[in-house]
Amino acid sequence: MDATMDDVARAAGVSRSLVSLVFQDSPKVAPSSRAKVLAAAGALGYRPNALARSLASKQVRTVGVLLNDISNPFFAAVYDALAECAETRGYSILLGAGQRSSAREREIVAGFLSHRVGGLILVSPRMSVSSIEELTSGLPSVLVGRDVRLRDVDTITNDEMTGARAALGHLVSLGHRDIAHVSGGKGAGAAERRAAYTRGMTERGLAEYVRVVVGDFTEQSGETAARQLITSGALPTAVLAANDMIAVGMMGVFQDAGIDVPSDISIVGYDNLTLSSLSMISLTSVAQPLADFGRAAMELLLERVDGARTTRVRRQFEPALIVRGSTGAVGPRPSIPAR
Amino acid sequence: MDATMDDVARAAGVSRSLVSLVFQDSPKVAPSSRAKVLAAAGALGYRPNALARSLASKQVRTVGVLLNDISNPFFAAVYDALAECAETRGYSILLGAGQRSSAREREIVAGFLSHRVGGLILVSPRMSVSSIEELTSGLPSVLVGRDVRLRDVDTITNDEMTGARAALGHLVSLGHRDIAHVSGGKGAGAAERRAAYTRGMTERGLAEYVRVVVGDFTEQSGETAARQLITSGALPTAVLAANDMIAVGMMGVFQDAGIDVPSDISIVGYDNLTLSSLSMISLTSVAQPLADFGRAAMELLLERVDGARTTRVRRQFEPALIVRGSTGAVGPRPSIPAR
DNA sequence: CCCAGCCATTGGAGCGCTCTAATGGAGTCT
DNA sequence: AGACTCCATTAGAGCGCTCCAATGGCTGGG
Numbered sequence: 001m002d003a004t005m006d007d008v009a010r011a012a013g014v015s016r017s018l019v020s021l022v023f024q025d026s027p028k029v030a031p032s033s034r035a036k037v038l039a040a041a042g043a044l045g046y047r048p049n050a051l052a053r054s055l056a057s058k059q060v061r062t063v064g065v066l067l068n069d070i071s072n073p074f075f076a077a078v079y080d081a082l083a084e085c086a087e088t089r090g091y092s093i094l095l096g097a098g099q100r101s102s103a104r105e106r107e108i109v110a111g112f113l114s115h116r117v118g119g120l121i122l123v124s125p126r127m128s129v130s131s132i133e134e135l136t137s138g139l140p141s142v143l144v145g146r147d148v149r150l151r152d153v154d155t156i157t158n159d160e161m162t163g164a165r166a167a168l169g170h171l172v173s174l175g176h177r178d179i180a181h182v183s184g185g186k187g188a189g190a191a192e193r194r195a196a197y198t199r200g201m202t203e204r205g206l207a208e209y210v211r212v213v214v215g216d217f218t219e220q221s222g223e224t225a226a227r228q229l230i231t232s233g234a235l236p237t238a239v240l241a242a243n244d245m246i247a248v249g250m251m252g253v254f255q256d257a258g259i260d261v262p263s264d265i266s267i268v269g270y271d272n273l274t275l276s277s278l279s280m281i282s283l284t285s286v287a288q289p290l291a292d293f294g295r296a297a298m299e300l301l302l303e304r305v306d307g308a309r310t311t312r313v314r315r316q317f318e319p320a321l322i323v324r325g326s327t328g329a330v331g332p333r334p335s336i337p338a339r
Numbered sequence: 340m341d342a343t344m345d346d347v348a349r350a351a352g353v354s355r356s357l358v359s360l361v362f363q364d365s366p367k368v369a370p371s372s373r374a375k376v377l378a379a380a381g382a383l384g385y386r387p388n389a390l391a392r393s394l395a396s397k398q399v400r401t402v403g404v405l406l407n408d409i410s411n412p413f414f415a416a417v418y419d420a421l422a423e424c425a426e427t428r429g430y431s432i433l434l435g436a437g438q439r440s441s442a443r444e445r446e447i448v449a450g451f452l453s454h455r456v457g458g459l460i461l462v463s464p465r466m467s468v469s470s471i472e473e474l475t476s477g478l479p480s481v482l483v484g485r486d487v488r489l490r491d492v493d494t495i496t497n498d499e500m501t502g503a504r505a506a507l508g509h510l511v512s513l514g515h516r517d518i519a520h521v522s523g524g525k526g527a528g529a530a531e532r533r534a535a536y537t538r539g540m541t542e543r544g545l546a547e548y549v550r551v552v553v554g555d556f557t558e559q560s561g562e563t564a565a566r567q568l569i570t571s572g573a574l575p576t577a578v579l580a581a582n583d584m585i586a587v588g589m590m591g592v593f594q595d596a597g598i599d600v601p602s603d604i605s606i607v608g609y610d611n612l613t614l615s616s617l618s619m620i621s622l623t624s625v626a627q628p629l630a631d632f633g634r635a636a637m638e639l640l641l642e643r644v645d646g647a648r649t650t651r652v653r654r655q656f657e658p659a660l661i662v663r664g665s666t667g668a669v670g671p672r673p674s675i676p677a678r
Numbered sequence: 679c680c681c682a683g684c685c686a687t688t689g690g691a692g693c694g695c696t697c698t699a700a701t702g703g704a705g706t707c708t
Numbered sequence: 709a710g711a712c713t714c715c716a717t718t719a720g721a722g723c724g725c726t727c728c729a730a731t732g733g734c735t736g737g738g
Contacts, residue, residue: 006724058726084438108426116389279595354717369716395694
């Protein structure tokens with residue numbers, strides 16, 4: 001039903017090979033023939049079959065992108081930059097969203113492999129290192145948000161230590177000492193972030209105040225953590241959340257409980273999502289250059305896909321603290337209002 | 340480099356055809372042969388080549404999904420439901436994000452067509468009806484968030500009139516009469532929503548209060564609109580925003596200007612995004628069943644792809660008003676505080 | 679005027695798979 | 709026993725394209 005190359009060749013009175021060359025932008029086609037072929041193709045509404053092309057040329061202009069959780073705007077921002085980069089280079093993207101399940105992730109990547117994608121970008125995947133190793137073997141791959149020591153895998157990470165130091169420094173300069181951390185649990189980068197918090201606290205002689213509440217990078221887990229802190233009876237004066245979603249969830253619970261942010265408790269998030277800059281939220285946050293993550297990921301990947309590089313690259317970006325309204329000077333220890 | 344069917348056949352001591360049948364789950368393969376083939380395939384790490392399969396069978400288990408703007412959580416929610424549905428049915432998704440540019444959208448869809456996707460889902464596309472017609476001709480397609488009269492295109496929309504009536508009814512019952520609308524400009528569904536507002540106002544005898552400020556479904560446009568209303572000197576007592584992003588943008592500006600929501604001005608959004616339910620925002624909103632949109636879109640599409648249906652279906656969902664803290668009884672006309 | 683050399687163009691094999699029609703070896707029926 | 713059905717299995721053509729080696733027409737040097 002769709003026109004094929006043979007149809008175009010017949011209509012233009014040339015061979016299929018010539019048509020093929022035209023659609024590959026080969027320089028050895030005479031301008032007159034090129035025009036003839038293009039005219040015939042246009043008249044027939046011909047569109048090259050990417051499947052057949054990939055099969056015959058054994059090189060695929062499609063890359064697979066796996067996002068951990070598409071409903072977190074973090075991933076949307078990374079994806080946006082990444083997609084733009086891919087499109088300008090003429091690559092298509094097969095997308096999968098893992099929904100925070102590692103089994104799901106593996107299925108999705110297996111699907112990518114069936115489609116013989118030319119490369120793989122995994123953004124904060126949940127799956128184990130061995131799964132990553134197995135699935136990416138021999139395929140150009142870039143991992144965003146996690147660090148892994150595999151030959152064929154480039155990584156893009158954030159300098160967690162710098163971020164944690166900046167956030168803690170800010171809080172300490174406001175007089176805070178009792179600073180808790182709500183972690184991302186087993187999520188990508190959570191361990192690093194937690195370690196950076198602990199180390200940062202220790203560096204400042206605040207080791208005795210180290211307190212970690214386990215979360216999972218979702219807003220719900222932030223709510224749970226906030227309730228936990230409230231019922232514990234020992235509210236810290238400040239919280240460093242593992243990401244903005246957690247921070248926002250916590251803010252809501254504190255607000256409902258009559259605990260004022262920032263006069264009763266200061267909160268720092270991580271990711272600097274767009275929503276954090278909203279006036280109603282105004283969350284102090286460690287900004288990660290998400291667009292840079294996405295762009296760098298696709299660039300590194302395509303370098304490998306094009307065969308321009310075979311050595312491993314690890315790129316680390318520097319975060320920046322964005323101070324907003326959710327942090328303030330430490331006040332008198334809040335009395336938890338009666339419900 | 341990857342193992343092929345021939346390799347498996349040789350290793351198992353059978354013909355390629357048999358291997359093919361095994362991987363198609365054909366019932367006519369003897370259990371013993373099936374086991375033999377599967378064992379050989381496992382040993383070789385064989386993975387069927389989806390490209391070659393599609394080419395030979397002329398049916399593609401991939402669908403193209405075009406999202407207008409991935410950074411709006413609205414689309415993430417629709418995508419999530421849609422992807423889940425596709426995966427359980429064994430379909431892969433080629434994703435593109437149009438970034439609110441209709442030229443970009445057309446390029447992306449052209450890419451889908453090159454990949455010979457089996458179907459197309461367009462979520463609130465910007466492009467013109469004639470572009471849609473041209474690109475979707477002969478291909479199963481579902482349009483979400485817009486209504487279009489094309490034979491091969493199913494549509495999924497929201498009942499705007501009911502939504503507007505519910506929102507206006509709520510505001511009127513709180514004593515509001517001076518209710519403005521901030522529209523979505525040329526975005527998908529914006530015209531319908533604007534019309535529903537105007538009609539709803541007229542039905543209630545409030546035609547004289549009809550006032551539309553043009554936006555574009557983004558938070559920024561909400562901020563602009565709010566500033567416009569403030570400087571106009573004639574602040575309405577309530578605003579019906581075309582979506583939550585606009586509403587949230589407005590809330591921020593009002594808050595910064597010292598105009599309290601809801602005591603000075605009530606705001607109703609549209610979409611009921613997750614962020615609207617956050618305590619700090621607590622936006623009254625017309626909820627659209629986004630997950631249903633996504634699921635229905637994929638289901639309708641696959642019905643067509645599987646050839647189970649050829650007639651056009653238009654599915655309309657009922658919205659529901661979710662009342663939160665951004666709406667309240669009309670108070671004394673606010674005096675705009677001096678800066 | 680002939681042949682080397684260059685160019686655009688072409689034939690045809692092959693990418694990894696599916697699918698139809700054909701094959702052969704049981705088993706069934708009379 | 710012969711003819712038949714029924715079943716699992718197979719050969720081989722073909723999906724739309726790429727790419728290599730080969731073709732033929734031209735120019736230009738001797």
